[in-house]
Amino acid sequence: MRSEETERLLGGYATGSLTESERRVLFEAALEDQQVFDALQDEEALRDLLADGESRTAVERALRLPVPEKLGARWFARPWVWGWAVGLAASCVLAIVLLRPEKREIASVSIPPMAPNASLQSAPEESIASKQRPRAKKQKANVPQPGVVAADRAPEPTEQIVASPAAPMAMSLRSSTTLPLAFVVVAPSDVIQAGDAIRIRVRPDAAGVMSLLQRGAAGTWTLLEPAVDVLAGQEYTIPRLPFIVTSESNFRLMLVPTGGLPRFAVFTVTPGKAAPSQ
């Protein structure tokens, strides 16, 4: 293997820039190492060329020629180009700031614990967040299928999140709408529109098994996400595939703490009308 020192010395072989001791070190390395010998043999072509008077003169002449000015360097030597470039960069930054999806939290729910057996009863629902927000949207006739991230959404609904005050666990609850490529965190005051793909961010207060269910038209609860093992205080986003908001939907978030009785929170997502676009 060619050592670092050998590599350095190779650079001086063809031009005759090595001292006697350096030459000796290089040659001894070449005798011991086939790679160094091969590299030296390759350098021989350059050494041979530079030993030729005519070629050496041509090379020296080429070395004396002025260094060609780079096109970029020539342009950027002009002050107006800098001004233009800075302006363009500022515009880009402004555009990114204005156009990027804002993070909005829809709801943050802290629900006091209650008796486990009582928590299994359905509780009256109470709105905890409801507000309209203007939003420019493209309407699309076909509503995305559940389980598919929605890229297009119906315009101007109003969102209402309702949670059961009697829910047994303290948790932080967030819903997210989607943009075509990514989820955003939405604020309580934000509007969820029909066609939005939703996922919920949950931070359970106890370790156990958590699941999310949706109530169907016949009143039956369907498991949206297989039960997952959770740790207290850690954040989980469920379901793995988002559900699409098409009409008012009721959800039940259930936590079965390790060694404890089931606790749950019920909430409703209702798409609504947004305020007129600004």
Add this chain to the structure above:
Amino acid sequence: MTSEELLRKLRERIVGFAASRMQRDSAEDLAQETLIVLHQKYPDLDRIEDLLPLALQIVRFKIMAAKRKAVRRGEYTQEAVDDLPLAESGASPLASAERKQMRERLTAAIAKLGERCRRMFALKLEGRNFGEIQEILGAASINTVYAWDFRCRKQLLDRMGGTWEGPR
């Protein structure tokens, strides 16, 4: 290292190099012929600093001659030892053309080098060693000069297609 040991290692290296460019038998023959030339024409030389550069030169000429013959007549006849063209005055038209081509490629590649690389190359051509180049260029350490030289050589080689002589 004794003279005998030196020649044995030299032979091993020449065979190793030549075998990557020609058949093994030819590589063995080339190494043998190179050693014969060294023995017959330069019997007084026994130092590595003298023998190795000569061997490199002889090997190069032998390989070039073998290639020329193979291209011209499809023969793989061995070169007569006495025909070895060590003196440059006897360069064949083909060798001259090859050298001209390499010169043109090299000067074209140099034209694309930056200022520092050109200075490095020019100073090396003047016969300056790396210590002197460090002083002239005001580099902080000799390692800086080595690093510059490494990068410059790499740039130059890249612009010449990876080898000094061009595609094999």
